[in-house]
Amino acid sequence: MTANTPGTALPTTARAAVLHAAEDLRIEELPLRPLGPDDVLIAVDAVGVCGSDMHYFASGRNGSNVLRQPTALGHEASGTVLATGDAATVAPGTRVAVEPAIGCGTCATCRSGRYNLCPTGTCFGSPPTHGTISTHLVTPSRAVHPLPDTIPLELGALIEPLAVAVHAVRRAEVTFGDRVLITGAGPIGILCAQVARAAGAVEITVTDVNDARLAQARKLGATHTVNTAREKLELTDVDRLLECSAHPAALWQGLHTLRPGARATVVGQAAPTVDGLPLAQLQRNEIDLSCAFRYAHAFPAAIALAAEGRVDLAAVLTGRFPLDRAADALRAPATDPTHLKVVIRPGDTAAAH
Template identity: 80%
Template sequence: MPAPDSTRAAVLHGPGDLRIESIPLRTLGADDVLVTVDAVGVCGSDMHYFSSGRNGQNVLRQPTVLGHEASGTVTATGSDVTLEAGTRVAVEPAVGCGTCATCRSGRYNLCPFGVCFGSPPTHGTFSERIVAASRAVHPLPDSIPLEVGALIEPLAVAVWAVQRAKVRFGDRVLVTGAGPIGILVMQVARAAGAAEVIVTDVNDARLERARALGASAVLNTAEKAPELSGIDRLLECSAHPAALWQGIRTLRPAGRATVVGQAAPSVDGLPLAHLQRWEIDLVTAFRYAHAFPTAIALAAEGRVDLAGVLTGRFPLDLAADALRAPVKDPSHLKVVVRPGDTTARSAAEARTP
């Protein structure tokens, strides 16, 4: 059967203006696959676009489908694709152009020419179907449910962050921010061999979830900075400059701080003299490169609990509610949109099988 030429999708026209519409699908190329989308995770970037029409320095300039954390089933393939229809996959949203010097070096996450699903003006995955390059889809083992497969993308973020942080066996690790990325970073750091992983936040519900999923200790920093020292690795996942500055002070000499949460364009207060005096490395992490296979393996082996961060599900017609949910209820961690599921639920029913 010929591939469809259109799909229903949630299209953002402006701040707070999300409409369910039929949009055209691009023609299936020789190296493309058609994916019927099962689930799409709601990311903080989606929420920023929805609330203000921008995320960092990128601005919504034309109607765009949001979403980039997707899983689904391959239902059609181009002539050069060896993957079979019916394969369950996680979708990698940004794979670079594949030909520039940066991509050829292996760091395709830094490609200056690449595009990313759901990053305006590129249409994303809050859609019943998408067309993707075959190299952007990763088969899922049977042990990973499709709905949970949508969380492979944020898990890949965590894998790359821990790799950039150079977490080693026996390390003491501090993770600032107990959102979905922070909790996944905590689990990956434990899987990488960290002896102790401490998580800080200002939300007790999120801290309790971090504890339940394996944090060695949790600290609420709403009233005072963490009284810690001798930390080997800091992974800052809250995007609050104060958390980074406070976390740096906990590091041992020659420790390493990694910025994971989306940074503001510029920030004041960098303790440069302190970094220099103690030769503390300050590095950043942006998306990931070649991290999906590791993320899938960690989830398949049960070394990371993805279902434990899933707190809500919504049908495509209620995608706007999904984008509002973590703001209305800060205890939410990861919310998913189920484009093909008209029975998707939310809130207290979210964890019901």
């Protein structure tokens, strides 16, 4: 094992935000598992709050996954490597973004390259796997990605949602000259707009019912915005639809804007079953309906886009909270509609909202 400072005792526990039941979040000491040969120990700098964290906190479940035992939340993280196992591929002192969804690496799905679909894979913060809202974290070295100096460590926590957007835009097959419709101006929708612009889209329309978020979308890549609470969406001949709102009505509305031969991609978490899919229209016009789940091989591209300034992560970050106010951070995006992405700083007791 290699430590950052020889002779320095490494932590064996970490302070973490542990969810016991809906709205019951406690700051507790959790044991850190010993470092294996390929593991790294990370001092966590920042953790982004995701919609899934908010769902677990508010109701004890996210989609079909239910909180079954106390679990530390969080999966969007950045930090600094403190120590490594002998076979780890990064060195102590390296600033990293953490890729939280880890496939087994040996099944046919992982070997095909689609490790995000691994049937036995785990993801930090997805119960019962403890998450990253913690002062320290142990993870395989293959799950961390070095950050260049041009990306502040705090913003490294936003590489994970940016990777979601990169994967979604790849799944949507956005290319030069495309007209793109993005339904939902939350953090993922706005990041998708920036990535679609970087991929060569010439028109990017973003819809939502929140004027503050639509204003941010206009600043960060959208060529047009529509508040569908009071305006009719009158688009035609759209090449690519990315549905980021998780509202079935938005998907149905978006599908009717597509040209023949277009492609629609479901990005926001879908309901278990949805009625009303205009299947005959999709068939008649050979419209491809695809889905995006997390990401695979997307972190390097996400880091490059942020490092080159082609995606503005700082503009998406709207709030900071210390670990002791983790519950406030998990409520913030729902109670204040001007928030896009807030982060929790586990090692910073003075982090300001």
